[in-house]
Amino acid sequence: xxxxxxxxxxxxxxxxxxxxxxxxxxxxxxxxxxxxxxxxxxxxxxxxxxxxxxxxxxxxxxxxxxxxxxxxxxxxxxxxxxxxxxxxxxxxxxxxxxxxxxxxxxxxxxxxxxxxxxxxxxxxxxxxxxxxxxxxxxxxxxxxxxxxxxxxx
Amino acid sequence: xxxxxxxxxxxxxxxxxxxxxxxxxxxxxxxxxxxxxxxxxxxxxxxxxxxxxxxxxxxxxxxxxxxxxxxxxxxxxxxxxxxxxxxxxxxxxxxxxxxxxxxxxxxxxxxxxxxxxxxxxxxxxxxxxxxxxxxxxxxxxxxxxxxxxxxxxxxxxxxxxxxxxxxxxxxxxxxxxxxxxxxxxxxxxxxxxxxxxxxxxxxxxxxxxxxxxxxxxxxxxxxxxxxxxxxxxxxxxxxxxxxxx
Numbered sequence: 428x429x430x431x432x433x434x435x436x437x438x439x440x441x442x443x444x445x446x447x448x449x450x451x452x453x454x455x456x457x458x459x460x461x462x463x464x465x466x467x468x469x470x471x472x473x474x475x476x477x478x479x480x481x482x483x484x485x486x487x488x489x490x491x492x493x494x495x496x497x498x499x500x501x502x503x504x505x506x507x508x509x510x511x512x513x514x515x516x517x518x519x520x521x522x523x524x525x526x527x528x529x530x531x532x533x534x535x536x537x538x539x540x541x542x543x544x545x546x547x548x549x550x551x552x553x554x555x556x557x558x559x560x561x562x563x564x565x566x567x568x569x570x571x572x573x574x575x576x577x578x579x580x
Numbered sequence: 581x582x583x584x585x586x587x588x589x590x591x592x593x594x595x596x597x598x599x600x601x602x603x604x605x606x607x608x609x610x611x612x613x614x615x616x617x618x619x620x621x622x623x624x625x626x627x628x629x630x631x632x633x634x635x636x637x638x639x640x641x642x643x644x645x646x647x648x649x650x651x652x653x654x655x656x657x658x659x660x661x662x663x664x665x666x667x668x669x670x671x672x673x674x675x676x677x678x679x680x681x682x683x684x685x686x687x688x689x690x691x692x693x694x695x696x697x698x699x700x701x702x703x704x705x706x707x708x709x710x711x712x713x714x715x716x717x718x719x720x721x722x723x724x725x726x727x728x729x730x731x732x733x734x735x736x737x738x739x740x741x742x743x744x745x746x747x748x749x750x751x752x753x754x755x756x757x758x759x760x761x762x763x764x765x766x767x768x769x770x771x772x773x774x775x776x777x778x779x780x781x782x783x784x785x786x787x788x789x790x791x792x793x794x795x796x797x798x799x800x801x802x803x804x805x806x807x808x809x810x811x812x813x814x815x816x817x818x819x820x821x822x823x824x825x
Contacts (some may be wrong), residue, residue: 509800516799524795524817527670531599540632549610552603552670 430454433486434462438496445469447492449483529557533564538571583727585680586619586638586659591628591667592649594821598628600814601667605636608671623653648746648763650719651739660727665811666720668818673810675790682723682791686783687731689723691792692716693764700796700816703762709754715764717771717782720813721792734770734777741766 430453437449447467454460467480484492533539533551542548544567551563587608591601605620612618622637625645633640639658643649654664663679682689693704693715705714724731742763744750751760752769759765770777785791789804796816 513798513800520795520797520799521817524814527814528818531596531603534603535599543635545606545609548606552607552610553672 429456433483435487435491436495436499437483437487437492438499439492440466444489447480447483449487526554526557526560530554530560533560536564536568539564539567542567542571543574544570583660583725584619584658585617585661585663586621586657587663587665588621588623588653588657588659589665589667590623590643590650590653592623592625592643593645593647595628595823596818596821597667598624598633600669600818602632602636604665604667604669604671606632608665608676609636611671611674611676613674613677619659621653621658623649623656646743647761648739648742651735651742651763654722654724655732655735655739657724657726657735660725662724662726664722664724666813666815668815669720669792669811669813671811673790673808675807675810679723679791679810682783682785683725684783685781686723687725687728687781688734689783689785690717690719691721691788692784693718697794697797697802699798700794703758706756706759707754713768713772715762715768717764717767718792719763719767720794720815721785721811723785730777730780734780737770737774738763738766741769 432452434450434452437447440446440448445468447465447469449465449467451463451465452460453463465479467483468477469480471477530552534548539548539551547563547567547570551560551567554560554563587605589601589604591597601622601624605622608620609615609618619638620636621639621641622633623641623643624633626642629640629642641653641656643652646652650664650666654662657664661680661683693701698704701715705712707713724735726732726735741750745760745766748760751757755765771780771782787804787806789797789802790807790810792811792813793804793809794813794815
């Protein structure tokens with residue numbers, strides 16, 4: 428037995444409610460279900476009412492479409508916000524990896540590699556930015572130079 | 581007599597791993613209080629060892645360049661309570677000293693491979709002759725008690741089985757070849773299939789993300805629940821083959 432049903436997630440495309448976005452679900456005689464998304468205008472180019480548009484509004488009710496439209500806007504905003512947060516966090520993770528690699532490079536600088544100043548090296552390891560890494564690298568270099576100078580003295 | 585405690589870090593095959601290992605060891609010392617009680621065993625190839633390794637490690641063992649030398653090293657730990665940590669990790673919190681409390685009455689403790697973290701694993705689900713299965717234990721960190729004979733035997737077997745699966749001298753029928761490169765498979769086999777380990781008490785770290793936080797995880801949706809990350813795993817974000825300088 429075939430079946431035709433408008434899905435209850437239809438929403439207005441504009442505030443004037445002149446365009447409707449909806450999905451028609453069809454089931455054929457052997458139970459195969461297909462869905463068709465439709466973008467319907469209230470009036471055709473000649474200004475006549477669109478029967479299909481009216482059919483959807485009658486089937487679902489204008490209030491229900493109003494509610495789904497509001498809910499959808501809120502849902503989409505929440506999804507966009509979530510996506511934004513995910514992207515930000517993803518970028519932070521990539522930035523941290525780059526910073527880790529940068530620190531590894533710093534630790535391979537001969538003077539830093541040979542430095543016994545554990546305190547400064549710990550500071551370098553905990554650095555939160557490249558500038559901080561550079562700053563502690565310079566401090567270690569100075570410390571190492573001083574140690575060498577004192578050693579010579 | 582009180583059990584000895586220490587960390588084991590393995591760096592083989594690539595020099596970058598040695599550099600990561602040194603950084604990890606130093607980062608553990610940065611946070612471990614009192615620092616003089618922090619014991620570290622570095623397992624590495626002789627060609628890599630330099631003063632940094634000698635300075636940071638209490639014990640040094642030389643391994644060969646096997647891809648999974650970590651398992652050889654784990655089985656050779658000089659400490660009773662041993663915390664193995666992958667070299668490409670970094671310690672970033674003073675709770676590192678609490679790691680020994682995680683032993684509880686377990687024999688070995690891992691972090692978990694869970695469905696909600698599924699998106700970062702290369703190969704987790706697989707078919708077996710008995711049906712589908714999935715890895716549930718992650719070997720990135722492992723706390724184990726080497727004072728127990730069963731654990732010593734388990735560690736030896738894990739290395740032995742991994743070695744044999746990787747050189748094709750052992751492989752069970754009905755399992756896809758792509759699993760051969762994963763030590764999670766040999767771990768899964770020992771825990772799930774070996775009769776002698778049916779009573780091995782395998783545990784998961786409490787709030788295990790603190791103990792093995794893959795930096796590749798999406799920070800927005802996957803976070804520890806009870807405190808900040810203690811050990812961060814950089815794994816995917818590092819270029820392990822290109823010389824650092």
